[in-house]
Amino acid sequence: MEPVKPAIYTAEVSSVVNMAGEFYVTRFVLAQPKEIQFQAGQYVIFLIGPPKGRHTLSIASAPAQRGSIDILQSVAPRGGGSTWLLALKSGDTVQFLGPLGKFTLQKESKRPKVFVATGCGLAPLRSMILDYLETSGTARVTLWWGLRHETDIFWQEELDGLRKKYPNFQYTMTLSKPVDAWMGVRGRVTQHVVGETTELTHSEFYLCGSRQMIIDMKGLLTDNGVPSEQIFTETFF
Ligand SMILES: Cc1cc2nc3c(=O)[nH]c(=O)nc-3n(C[C@H](O)[C@H](O)[C@H](O)COP(=O)(O)OP(=O)(O)OC[C@H]3O[C@@H](n4cnc5c(N)ncnc54)[C@H](O)[C@@H]3O)c2cc1C
Incomplete structure (x- = not known):
């Protein structure tokens, strides 16, 4: 378009x-x-x-x-x-x-799509994920969303619903400051994405959130062989 x-x-x-x-x-x-x-x-x-x-x-x-x-x-x-x-x-x-803005989804590309957000950085990624899945995008779609506390969690039902409806969608929410009893994934998104992405160098990455997260994440991806043309970013603050 x-x-x-x-x-x-x-x-x-x-x-x-x-x-x-x-x-x-x-x-x-x-x-x-x-x-x-x-x-x-x-x-x-x-x-x-x-x-x-x-x-x-x-x-x-x-x-x-x-x-x-x-x-x-x-x-x-x-x-x-x-x-x-x-x-x-x-x-x-x-x-x-x-x-x-030019931070938009490469809809035609067949590469697996990995979305990485912290906090409200999920906003444009949610639009992209909904758009891609609802218009029959077939590539694998993975979302990593970093929040601080359990009390920050929302849209979990929606994300679970998408995971159920679209077998090519997976997501992980990770908390950087959970209580001891938290049973879910812990740590910052930067601690997880590289080690837990299959086909890392073949994937396309969409990063959105704070400047520091984007600098750190982009550095990790390029150090691990992801070409910079496959990394798209939007810095909020
Ligand atoms: C292209 C683009 C898209 C954006 N989209 C969104 C969006 O969808 N949702 C959204 O909430 N914000 C978004 N932002 C950030 C937004 O423009 C504001 O900076 C933010 O919402 C805070 O606004 P404010 O006027 O209250 O504070 P500001 O006066 O803008 O900022 C006050 C201080 O807080 C810092 N800051 C800004 N945002 C955050 C944050 N989330 N957490 C911690 N510190 C922060 C700033 O760096 C500054 O030091 C976007 C920014 C850009 C450039």
Whole structure:
């Protein structure tokens, strides 16, 4: 699909949901234009007025949704953008510019796809994963998602549902600061991905989250023979 020209959209907040911890999912129903066409992985810039003015957020919903977009926001930073989001109520009108960005899925490639996110970095990856699986993508899809605590976990049911529905999808959630009793996977994503990916050098990697995670992960992948052309990144902060 050719990239769509960015435009200003007016939208209405339809829901703001605290998913877990500091993570919120907000749905914006488009008013004008009434639909948006974008490539999974792209972002929008909300025009939020002073003092911050603009707030950049990835689209977490699949492109097939068209009439609305979902945003996943970590409000932990409590900067202008988080404060703006926390004040939104259903029925509020907002404006954003989009779609923007080149962090998009290589849908035609047959390479196994490995998605690596920390925290809200899952947002554009969720859009890509939903888009790929729901449009009959057949390559193996693996998601590694790093969170800190058990209390941060959300979307587990959805991910379990996808794993059940699509045999080519697997995911692992790993906690960097779990309680002693945590029975699941522990540690940072960087401790797992290289050692636990089959066909490492043949796979395609999509990394999203903090600058440090991306630097560390990219270094590990290239040191282990993954060509840099097979690594796609989006740095949030
Ligand atoms: C292309 C792009 C897409 C993005 N998509 C998303 C998204 O989908 N969801 C999302 O929550 N954020 C996303 N971000 C980050 C977002 O733009 C904000 O920086 C972030 O949401 C915090 O906004 P803020 O105004 O509250 O704080 P800011 O004033 O932006 O940041 C305050 C401080 O917190 C740091 N910071 C920013 N985000 C985090 C974080 N998650 N955890 C810890 N420290 C942080 C910043 O580096 C800064 O030092 C994206 C950024 C870019 C460039």
